[in-house]
Amino acid sequence: MSYIRIDNLTKIYLGRRSKPRSLHDPAEHSGDNVLVLNNISMSFEEGEMVCILGPSGCGKSTLLRIIAGFENPSYGSIWVGDKPVIGPSDQSIFVFQHSGLFPWMTVAQNVGLGLRHMEDIEAKNEKIKEYIEIVELDGFEDYYPHQLSGGMQRRAELARAIAVNPDLLIMDEPFSGLDFLTHMKMREEVVNMHEFIRKTTLVVTHDIDDALIMGNRIVVFSGRPAALKMIHKLDFPRPRDFERDHGLSRLRSEIFLMLGVPYAV
Amino acid sequence: MLELIGNGTLLRHTVASLFRVTAGFYLAVLLGVPLGILLGRISMLWAFLNPVIQFLRPISPLAWIPLAMLWFGIGDPPAIFLIFLASFFPMVVSTTIAVHNINPIYFQVAANFNFSRKEIIARLIFPAIIPEVVTALRLTVTIAWLVVVAAEMIAVRSGLGYLILDARNALRMDYVMDGMIVIGLIGLVLDHIMKRLGNIESAQWGAKVR
Ligand SMILES: Nc1ncnc2c1ncn2[C@@H]1O[C@H](COP(=O)(O)OP(=O)(O)O)[C@@H](O)[C@H]1O
Ligand SMILES: [Mg+2]
Numbered sequence: 001m002s003y004i005r006i007d008n009l010t011k012i013y014l015g016r017r018s019k020p021r022s023l024h025d026p027a028e029h030s031g032d033n034v035l036v037l038n039n040i041s042m043s044f045e046e047g048e049m050v051c052i053l054g055p056s057g058c059g060k061s062t063l064l065r066i067i068a069g070f071e072n073p074s075y076g077s078i079w080v081g082d083k084p085v086i087g088p089s090d091q092s093i094f095v096f097q098h099s100g101l102f103p104w105m106t107v108a109q110n111v112g113l114g115l116r117h118m119e120d121i122e123a124k125n126e127k128i129k130e131y132i133e134i135v136e137l138d139g140f141e142d143y144y145p146h147q148l149s150g151g152m153q154r155r156a157e158l159a160r161a162i163a164v165n166p167d168l169l170i171m172d173e174p175f176s177g178l179d180f181l182t183h184m185k186m187r188e189e190v191v192n193m194h195e196f197i198r199k200t201t202l203v204v205t206h207d208i209d210d211a212l213i214m215g216n217r218i219v220v221f222s223g224r225p226a227a228l229k230m231i232h233k234l235d236f237p238r239p240r241d242f243e244r245d246h247g248l249s250r251l252r253s254e255i256f257l258m259l260g261v262p263y264a265v
Numbered sequence: 266m267l268e269l270i271g272n273g274t275l276l277r278h279t280v281a282s283l284f285r286v287t288a289g290f291y292l293a294v295l296l297g298v299p300l301g302i303l304l305g306r307i308s309m310l311w312a313f314l315n316p317v318i319q320f321l322r323p324i325s326p327l328a329w330i331p332l333a334m335l336w337f338g339i340g341d342p343p344a345i346f347l348i349f350l351a352s353f354f355p356m357v358v359s360t361t362i363a364v365h366n367i368n369p370i371y372f373q374v375a376a377n378f379n380f381s382r383k384e385i386i387a388r389l390i391f392p393a394i395i396p397e398v399v400t401a402l403r404l405t406v407t408i409a410w411l412v413v414v415a416a417e418m419i420a421v422r423s424g425l426g427y428l429i430l431d432a433r434n435a436l437r438m439d440y441v442m443d444g445m446i447v448i449g450l451i452g453l454v455l456d457h458i459m460k461r462l463g464n465i466e467s468a469q470w471g472a473k474v475r
Binding site for chain 2: 068087089092100103104105146164
């Protein structure tokens with residue numbers, strides 16, 4: 001049963017020189033148009049953590065923005081559950097690469113953003129507390145984002161995202177800009193969080209190890225225009241370990257080769 | 266100076282001036298900030314109105330005196346109008362720039378969390394621009410106060426501007442100096458009040474106000 005379906009998705013950024021003359025004539029062949037996503041079809045199951053890899057600039061962020069409804073596809077369609085994606089909504093929450101927390105709100109207010117229509121204030125506060133505890137930020141409820149470290153900000157944003165109980169979580173390079181140790185810890189926390197809430201999650205990363213450690217499924221794109229190079233279900237046991245699991249390290253070498261890096265350790 | 270304080274003249278003129286500045290400045294803020302938000306969000310409107318604003322801005326409030334008197338007669342209304350005029354455009358432009366400076370990611374977050382149009386204004390734009398608007402208030406109140414003397418040179422019989430003009434006509438240079446000193450002191454106090462405003466919590470989430 002596929003939960004997220006991407007059908008023949010194509011994205012072309014129209015250049016300044018080419019204006020479409022009609023809806024069915026997008027003038028996509030003139031010089032300065034950028035074909036970013038080239039006829040991509042794939043589907044994921046409910047509750048999966050899908051890790052997406054690909055060379056920089058191939059269109060990973062574009063794909064995520066389209067799935068989140070921030071941009072329209074040029075051709076093709078996206079389905080989440082049984083609903084087509086027609087625009088942003090709190091059914092698919094995007095966790096931003098650079099912090100998308102509102103700096104004028106405290107951690108608790110930010111986490112409560114998606115719960116603001118709850119009438120029962122007590123139940124709402126209880127829920128906010130619960131999600132702050134999930135990401136281990138208890139004690140920091142009344143802090144403003146700029147009073148938190150980079151890792152804590154990301155955890156707060158994660159709490160805000162899962163607190164609305166979305167059908168889909170979308171993360172674009174969630175660990176970029178973190179120091180090595182914080183990166184490792186965050187990665188483990190995201191895996192634990194996913195084990196716990198079992199939400200369908202899409203993660204774009206440029207780190208092959210992240211993808212192999214975290215994913216239930218791994219997707220590898222070619223360079224721009226992004227085309228599907230590999231889509232692979234990962235059912236290695238957790239916690240995953242490259243030393244112990246030779247299948248995992250073989251796959252890593254394979255992907256390195258696929259991305260143009262002859263890998264040797 | 267003691268004489269002016271003693272017989273209450275100074276207090277009377279100061280209150281009159283403060284009233285005009287307060288009225289003109291409040292009007293400018295009340296109309297300027299919403300207009301600035303509108304212009305910040307609707308780029309068509311900004312493209313259309315910005316040239317008009319930039320055309321009107323360099324025209325000194327002094328040049329408006331004849332028109333102000335024609336439209337508002339004499340007394341408080343034209344004086345308040347001049348103060349309003351001097352503070353209105355800086356407020357509009359600062360607010361518009363503050364809205365333009367909002368990180369576009371925040372609007373995507375708002376869309377992602379199904380914000381209504383009202384919520385976008387009340388929970389995003391408004392808090393986001395507060396620090397910059399408070400800074401603008403601080404600069405603009407000085408402009409408003411600066412204009413009060415000029416505004417009171419037109420057919421009002423009270424205010425520090427009138428006091429100075431009247432004293433000059435009577436060749437009382439000491440009264441002129443007194444008027445100038447009080448204007449300076451009040452400017453100092455106004456700036457201090459605005460600084461305190463910048464220190465309240467909601468205006469502080471961004472850069473600290475100094
Ligand atoms: N709004 C846009 N207009 C035109 N081109 C764009 C736009 N956004 C992205 N692109 C182009 O699309 C390509 C893919 O960008 P992106 O999805 O950010 O790549 P990735 O996230 O894989 O590094 C890049 O070449 C970029 O220049
Ligand atoms: Mg990217």
